[in-house]
Amino acid sequence: MTGTDPVRPRAPRADALRNRARILEVARAVVEEQGAQASLRDIARRAEVGMGTLYRHFATREELLEALLRRRFDHLAGHAAALEADRPPAEALAEWLRAFTSGTAAYRGLATSMMATIDDESSPLHASCGAMRAAGARLLRRAQDAGAVRPDVDGLDLFALVGAVSWIADQTPTIAARRDHLFALIMDGLAHPAPTG
Amino acid sequence: MTGTDPVRPRAPRADALRNRARILEVARAVVEEQGAQASLRDIARRAEVGMGTLYRHFATREELLEALLRRRFDHLAGHAAALEADRPPAEALAEWLRAFTSGTAAYRGLATSMMATIDDESSPLHASCGAMRAAGARLLRRAQDAGAVRPDVDGLDLFALVGAVSWIADQTPTIAARRDHLFALIMDGLAHPAPTG
DNA sequence: ACCTGAACACCGTTCAAGT
DNA sequence: ACCTGAACACCGTTCAAGT
Numbered sequence: 001m002t003g004t005d006p007v008r009p010r011a012p013r014a015d016a017l018r019n020r021a022r023i024l025e026v027a028r029a030v031v032e033e034q035g036a037q038a039s040l041r042d043i044a045r046r047a048e049v050g051m052g053t054l055y056r057h058f059a060t061r062e063e064l065l066e067a068l069l070r071r072r073f074d075h076l077a078g079h080a081a082a083l084e085a086d087r088p089p090a091e092a093l094a095e096w097l098r099a100f101t102s103g104t105a106a107y108r109g110l111a112t113s114m115m116a117t118i119d120d121e122s123s124p125l126h127a128s129c130g131a132m133r134a135a136g137a138r139l140l141r142r143a144q145d146a147g148a149v150r151p152d153v154d155g156l157d158l159f160a161l162v163g164a165v166s167w168i169a170d171q172t173p174t175i176a177a178r179r180d181h182l183f184a185l186i187m188d189g190l191a192h193p194a195p196t197g
Numbered sequence: 198m199t200g201t202d203p204v205r206p207r208a209p210r211a212d213a214l215r216n217r218a219r220i221l222e223v224a225r226a227v228v229e230e231q232g233a234q235a236s237l238r239d240i241a242r243r244a245e246v247g248m249g250t251l252y253r254h255f256a257t258r259e260e261l262l263e264a265l266l267r268r269r270f271d272h273l274a275g276h277a278a279a280l281e282a283d284r285p286p287a288e289a290l291a292e293w294l295r296a297f298t299s300g301t302a303a304y305r306g307l308a309t310s311m312m313a314t315i316d317d318e319s320s321p322l323h324a325s326c327g328a329m330r331a332a333g334a335r336l337l338r339r340a341q342d343a344g345a346v347r348p349d350v351d352g353l354d355l356f357a358l359v360g361a362v363s364w365i366a367d368q369t370p371t372i373a374a375r376r377d378h379l380f381a382l383i384m385d386g387l388a389h390p391a392p393t394g
Numbered sequence: 395a396c397c398t399g400a401a402c403a404c405c406g407t408t409c410a411a412g413t
Numbered sequence: 414a415c416c417t418g419a420a421c422a423c424c425g426t427t428c429a430a431g432t
Contacts, residue, residue, distance in 0.1 A: 040425065040426090051425090052396090052399075053396080053398075115368035119370055119371050153382065157375065157378065157379060160365050161365075165361055168358075171312035175353070175357050185358065186382075188386060188392055189387060191392070192386065194385065195385055212415070237405085237407090238404090238405070238406080246417085247417040249408080253414095253415070253416080258407095395432100397431080399430095402428100403427105405422100405424065405425100406423085409421100410419090410420100412417075
């Protein structure tokens with residue numbers, strides 16, 4: 001027995017940790033500037049690492065984007081939990097959706113990656129995206145119990161509608177200017193009971 | 198005077214016409230299979246033309262995609278006009294939106310190009326996309342006059358919402374399965390008057 | 395362990411050379 | 414006029430060679 005568990009891999013080297021952090025930081029900035037189809041070579045250059053280093057830390061482009069998204073999912077899940085504790089049902093839901101959509105604007109082009117995680121159980125994001133959606137679904141349920149949202153809507157419906165509006169609002173300035181209006185049209189609509197017949 | 202107007206360019210050669218048609222036909226099939234990011238080399242290969250020929254007819258990738266979309270825009274504009282003449286307001290609008298969304302599924306990834314034409318006046322699609330939206334807007338107006346849709350929605354709002362749902366439904370199978378439900382949620386919502394308060 | 399950068403197989407786009 | 418395919422400057426990804 002040496003004090004180090006032989007099963008657990010030893011701690012990464014200091015330079016590896018530093019490089020990983022640099023790459024993530026640069027990737028976040030570059031994606032915010034150029035969108036999700038930004039050049040990985042460009043990211044490696046600006047992070048001042050070789051291409052091989054980038055690939056050692058993130059085995060594929062998707063893995064790098066996923067690392068960017070995970071933070072956001074975890075943040076939104078936590079935010080939902082806090083709102084559930086602190087705010088009345090309808091207000092909590094509205095505030096959370098606002099946070100969801102406003103954040104999405106900074107992740108240009110990542111909406112596609114986000115949607116892909118829903119069905120891809122092998123994705124390392126599958127779990128954290130699911131946790132975020134579950135947290136949102138709880139806010140939705142509370143709002144439905146309070147009669148603020150029609151009952152035939154579930155968490156995935158809500159996620160899809162809000163994701164769809166976030167995406168379209170990122171497409172072109174004329175529509176971006178209507179983001180809030182489009183959002184309101186949807187939420188107003190969901191507040192009414194389903195039509196009978 | 199020779200009988201040919203010197204200003205008007207002469208008719209294209211027969212091989213040029215044939216190649217253009219082949220490229221378009223192949224591009225349509227390939228985009229349907231692989232989406233809008235399909236390889237142009239692949240399209241040229243399958244159309245059995247050189248890369249230069251593809252570029253002679255479509256000076257950029259965007260131009261080729263636009264040629265595919267234009268047909269669709271023109272078709273939808275005509276369809277709207279026919280429905281306006283033949284059907285009661287609410288039914289005409291619903292049927293047109295159904296045609297719009299169901300067709301979009303075959304144009305995987307082209308939604309982004311479609312949205313881009315709204316603000317880009319230099320795009321050759323700007324006009325035909327605008328004409329299609331105008332035709333849809335007339336159906337919307339009729340439905341609003343009949344009291345079937347809340348009045349604070351315009352043609353661009355409707356286009357954005359329907360485009361957004363079409364896009365999201367193309368992203369992943371789980372959501373694709375809910376396409377009709379999501380669509381119904383939005384249209385139900387638009388049927389109610391704006392909330393006062 | 396980890397890093398580097400050249401190498402590979404692609405891509406979109408251009409252009410000299412052919413008919 | 415129109416077509417061809419090689420050439421160019423990129424890209425994502427891999428891998429032998431270094432420390």
